Amino acid sequence: MGRKMMGWNEILGTNVHEYQADKGAAAELELSKSSVVHFWKADIKPMTEAPENGYTIVDSLHTETYLDYSYDNISLKRSYDFDPIPKDLSPEYHNRIVGIGCQMWGRMDSCQWVYGFHDFYDFSKDCRLCRSGMYTTSTKRF
Secondary structure, eight states: OOOEEEEEGGSSSSSTTTTTTSSOOOOOOOOOTEEEEEEESSOOOHHHHHHHTTTEEEEOHHHHHHHSOOOSSOHHHHHHHHHSSSSTTTGGGGGGGGEEOOOOOOETTEEEESSSSSSHHHHHHHHHHHHHHHHHHGGOOO
């Protein structure tokens, strides 16, 4: 099977942070089409363009999948309703979306989580996002 390069969507050469001075600077080299692009932040447009340009995608849009975001930011219903296939993506490219990613950022201090809410937030969102990745929108029941 071999190995594949996988990286956050910045590997396409576009800036996703508003604080970066060189907004819109294009990459100097074209990324190999065998690479997997892990979309986490940006406008949805690049996520629909990348599969059309031959790239494989893992959808981990931070506004939908981050496990350490509070329920005020991402409710359980919202995480359950998450569809990793962008609405504007033509059906012929749906097979290019190969999965979802669910990130949790934190830090450990003396082998203990600095924030004590991770277990509470994570388990219920894990279950909802797992189902979001396994079922089509039409077969989900909240």
